[in-house]
Amino acid sequence: MWSGRVGGELASAVWDFLRGDDAELLPYDLQATLVHAQRLYAVGILDASELAEVEEKLTAIEGIDESDEDVHSSIERQLGEVGRKIHAGRSRNDQVAAAFRLYVADACADADAALTAFAGVLIARATENATTPMPGYTHLQRAQPVTVGHHLLAWVEMLGRDRARFAFAAAQAEPSPLGAAALAGSTLGLPAPRNAMRNTIDAVADRDFALDYLYAAATLFVHLSRIGEELVLWTTSEFGFARLPEEASTGSSIMPQKLNPDVAELARGKAGTAIGRLTGLLATVKSLPLAYDRDLQEDKPPVFAARRDVAGALGALTVLVAGLELDAGRLAAAASDPLLLATDAAEALVAEGVPFRDAHEQVAASVRDGSFTPPEQVTDCYLLGRGIDVAAAVGAAKERWS
Numbered sequence: 001m002w003s004g005r006v007g008g009e010l011a012s013a014v015w016d017f018l019r020g021d022d023a024e025l026l027p028y029d030l031q032a033t034l035v036h037a038q039r040l041y042a043v044g045i046l047d048a049s050e051l052a053e054v055e056e057k058l059t060a061i062e063g064i065d066e067s068d069e070d071v072h073s074s075i076e077r078q079l080g081e082v083g084r085k086i087h088a089g090r091s092r093n094d095q096v097a098a099a100f101r102l103y104v105a106d107a108c109a110d111a112d113a114a115l116t117a118f119a120g121v122l123i124a125r126a127t128e129n130a131t132t133p134m135p136g137y138t139h140l141q142r143a144q145p146v147t148v149g150h151h152l153l154a155w156v157e158m159l160g161r162d163r164a165r166f167a168f169a170a171a172q173a174e175p176s177p178l179g180a181a182a183l184a185g186s187t188l189g190l191p192a193p194r195n196a197m198r199n200t201i202d203a204v205a206d207r208d209f210a211l212d213y214l215y216a217a218a219t220l221f222v223h224l225s226r227i228g229e230e231l232v233l234w235t236t237s238e239f240g241f242a243r244l245p246e247e248a249s250t251g252s253s254i255m256p257q258k259l260n261p262d263v264a265e266l267a268r269g270k271a272g273t274a275i276g277r278l279t280g281l282l283a284t285v286k287s288l289p290l291a292y293d294r295d296l297q298e299d300k301p302p303v304f305a306a307r308r309d310v311a312g313a314l315g316a317l318t319v320l321v322a323g324l325e326l327d328a329g330r331l332a333a334a335a336s337d338p339l340l341l342a343t344d345a346a347e348a349l350v351a352e353g354v355p356f357r358d359a360h361e362q363v364a365a366s367v368r369d370g371s372f373t374p375p376e377q378v379t380d381c382y383l384l385g386r387g388i389d390v391a392a393a394v395g396a397a398k399e400r401w402s
Contacts, residue, residue: 108170177203245323
């Protein structure tokens with residue numbers, strides 16, 4: 001596309017280094033190219049037959065060739081003779097920005113669908129276990145009794161914030177850079193897109209939408225890492241709160257008895273990679289002068305990889321949680337530890353008029369000397385006594401995710 005200025009062939013090492021790995025943008029670049037062709041037709045640069053030819057050929061393009069420099073040059077080549085007209089009024093600068101924005105918006109929609117499926121399974125399991133007791137933890141030490149349903153809904157809350165972050169990234173990707181051309185527009189008078197960006201320099205330079213997507217993915221994986229860690233703990237012999245479903249587990253190549261939580265572990269492990277992708281693109285964009293620089297070729301691989309990991313991790317965790325076998329007896333035994341009600345005992349004294357610090361010291365002393373007895377008024381509805389209605393929370397979660 002630029003060979004008119006540079007004579008001869010590029011050295012193979014230079015070609016290999018510069019060539020873009022952007023085949024995943026193909027359907028989005030085809031979409032943007034169709035819009036651009038219609039803009040060219042609107043000002044008479046393409047006639048009706050040429051526009052029809054472009055439309056027909058675009059639908060027939062299914063891939064790119066290794067001899068193409070990038071997806072953009074591949075499309076132009078495959079359009080044939082009419083392709084020599086198609087680049088009028090645009091640059092690869094606004095072309096790639098347009099296709100990449102469409103890609104990120106689509107990736108956000110995929111993330112929303114996968115999050116909804118995972119949240120739906122969690123809500124279903126929370127519904128089943130709204131009153132199944134288990135110990136709640138702080139510092140990974142037993143703290144107060146809760147229910148499995150209440151704990152699972154905490155995971156759902158995290159996913160809800162992730163969903164909002166992907167929605168924000170999708171909104172940031174919505175404005176169109178088409179018409180900015182290289183950085184300062186075109187003299188051809190092409191009609192502006194309905195959602196055109198306000199500044200042409202910013203239109204080709206901005207990659208905030210990609211950073212927003214990677215931030216949403218990184219935060220999601222931080223959450224999935226925490227969920228994965230708890231699933232690993234719950235399915236150990238030491239906790240014994242749940243058994244892994246065989247369809248979402250692996251075995252050992254040497255130990256016949258093993259059933260390993262590899263899905264949970266890999267979801268936990270991918271958090272580091274997701275954080276690295278965000279950090280890497282932040283470092284790439286930092287200090288870049290406006291408008292476009294070839295450094296921005298590095299914006300796409302981390303986003304492509306993040307999209308695959310988001311879909312893979314959420315899909316596998318959905319299967320794992322759906323098939324998780326909870327051990328209600330083991331959970332109830334752990335939740336029956338009388339020390340879990342020490343705070344309730346202190347608050348019972350407060351209700352009788354004892355200052356809280358005195359009540360805290362009295363209960364702590366009884367725990368220390370082994371004479372602690374939990375208050376009798378605590379029943380199976382202990383969460384309701386603390387103002388927590390799990391059944392109502394389940395209903396609200398269903399409504400938010402419907």
